[in-house]
Amino acid sequence: MHRIESGIWQEEAGDNPFVAEVARCRGYDVFGDMLPRAGWADMVFLLFAGEAPTATQRGVLNGLAVVLANSGPRAPAVHAAMCGGAGRAPAAASLMAALAVGAGRVGGAREVFLAVDAWREAKKDAMKMFAALAKTEQDAADIWPADDTWPGFDPHSRDCALPVRQALAHFTTIVSNGALASLSIHREGLEHQAMRGLAMTGVAAAAYIDLGLDADQAEMLHLLLCLPGAAAHALEMRSKSYKALPFGDIELLQEGALKHKDPAEYFSPSPGAMP
Amino acid sequence: MKPCHPLEDWEGPFRTAVGACFGGERVVFRGKDLHRELGEASWMELYVFGITGRRYGERELKVFNALWTYTSYPDSRIWNNRVAALAGTTRSTGNLAMSAALAISEAAIFGRQIDLRAIEFLQRTQKMLDQGEDLAEIVAQELRCRRSLAGYGRPFTADDERLAPLRAHLAQIGFPLGPGQRLAVEIDDVLQRNRWRLKMNYGGLAAALATDLGLSPAEFYSFAFPAFLAGMQPCYAEALEKPAGGIMPTRCAGLAYNGPPPRRWP
Incomplete structure (x- = not known):
């Protein structure tokens, strides 16, 4: 008999050994007890954290789900899902595209992983975040491409966007201490040091810390929470003519002619370059 | 003049040096005409050229080829191949199966x-x-x-x-x-x-x-990247020959639960 170990899920069969009559998640009877009283955020938190959320945790997770649900069609991950819609690829292909692109080290779930790691190093103190981020070293054999960015900060802007400030302000009405509160107090100082504006990934990372999640859990949950908008935009694109997502013009250059400008021309310092 | 925003440089026509399709006319692949200059190339030669920008000789291409061939195992128990087989057992598509199985290979x-x-x-x-x-x-x-x-x-x-x-x-x-x-x-x-x-x-x-x-x-x-791919296709194909759900079917009793005991939702 095939056997799978799990601390999350338990099933009891009736007459049919392959059909569960009772399913328990972390000890809670999902269909007999939870279903009438628990919401989506309760279930997700239970799965990730192992316990039912407190009212504060439920509020943070619900807020995060709204904040991250849709980055809009300009976001690479959503754009990727829309490519699946334009070509009428299977639904899962669009979501896989959104996951692959949204997984990235800049603006994606890997950035959240790195920011959460830095938060843990900083022990939820935003004042220590800068030092923790500066200590971030990339393994030479890392599958994630190197990029000279600050996890949690916008690589292309010195200013903090209004939605980021609104999200942070909202969360601080729910949770009065911890990473989010510390970030709210010290945001401008951190931005000044980084010479970059706080990004939504930075707010999300602090929220995951306050939810008690580690970097691996935060990365996985972040991927999940970012999917709804990608799915909706893929469906929208699928309903339109393929001409709705045009290829655009192209300018073919000689091999080696495409040069990146030095990011330092716009922003400095870079992680690792600080004392 | 310094642009206002770093991304402004990258607006406008898509600038590229790796290639382009000029529909109805020609395709450029790393500076070569795909159909006229690379049409005789094996897929392996083209693949390696695409990655490195370098052309390799016949003997070297045999080495590249062997590196894939010798590690192509049609064994559905192996985790990446298992994903391909599980996709087959739910009657998912072959492309989704292979894409997911290759993604899992980045272990x-x-x-x-x-x-x-x-x-x-x-x-x-x-x-x-x-x-x-x-x-x-x-x-x-x-x-x-x-x-x-x-x-x-x-x-x-x-x-x-x-x-x-x-x-x-x-x-x-x-x-x-x-x-x-x-x-x-x-x-x-x-x-x-x-x-x-x-x-x-x-x-x-x-x-x-x-x-x-x-x-x-x-x-x-x-x-x-595609090193395990050849072994994955048979895993998917065979899963389609078995009844749906026939890949590693697990009884409820097969879940060895080691979490908290039954409790009431608060």
Whole structure:
């Protein structure tokens, strides 16, 4: 008999050994007890954290789900899902595209992983975040491409966007201490040091810390929470003519002619370059 | 004049140097006309050219080819192949099955992450040796830092069944023993002399061959991407021949639960 170990899920069969009559998640009877009283955020938190959320945790997770649900069609991950819609690829292909692109080290779930790691190093103190981020070293054999960015900060802007400030302000009405509160107090100082504006990934990372999640859990949950908008935009694109997502013009250059400008021309310092 | 925003430089026409399709006319692939200049190329030659921008000869392409062939295992128990088979058992599509199975192959204890670590270690070690460092100390240091050595040791078995046939193939086609392969063997010798019980595995030899073929770690990582693909297709196909749900069916009692006892939702 095939056997799978799990601390999350338990099933009891009736007459049919392959059909569960009772399913328990972390000890809670999902269909007999939870279903009438628990919401989506309760279930997700239970799965990730192992316990039912407190009212504060439920509020943070619900807020995060709204904040991250849709980055809009300009976001690479959503754009990727829309490519699946334009070509009428299977639904899962669009979501896989959104996951692959949204997984990235800049603006994606890997950035959240790195920011959460830095938060843990900083022990939820935003004042220590800068030092923790500066200590971030990339393994030479890392599958994630190197990029000279600050996890949690916008690589292309010195200013903090209004939605980021609104999200942070909202969360601080729910949770009065911890990473989010510390970030709210010290945001401008951190931005000044980084010479970059706080990004939504930075707010999300602090929220995951306050939810008690580690970097691996935060990365996985972040991927999940970012999917709804990608799915909706893929469906929208699928309903339109393929001409709705045009290829655009192209300018073919000689091999080696495409040069990146030095990011330092716009922003400095870079992680690792600080004392 | 300095632009206002770093991304403004990248607006407008899509600027590229790797190639373009001029519909109804021609396709440029890294500066070559795909149909007129590369039309006779094998897919492997084109693939490696796309990654490296370099053209390889027939013997080298045979090595590239062998690196994929010798590690194509149609065994549905292996985690990445299992994903392909599980996609078959739910009657998902073949493309989704292969895409997911290849994504799962970017694992940390086998597959792409090991490939990258193995070649990075090998090439870094060569540079350190060139600076006069001692090989045994380099190996010991790596083991102290990482507790493992990519390219050496295997989770389930000590010996790697792929090495002897691949070496025989290399001898048959006359591919020379280059510095990458020599260093990989020297590392193996160090491990055996010091009784670390880690023998060179396929990833170690593949990284050595890639080094001798002039690949950078990033190029080797990209090259290796489809390495397991040929073994995955049969796993998916066979799953379709079995009844839906017929891949590793698990009874409710097969879930060995070790979490909290039954409790009431608060």
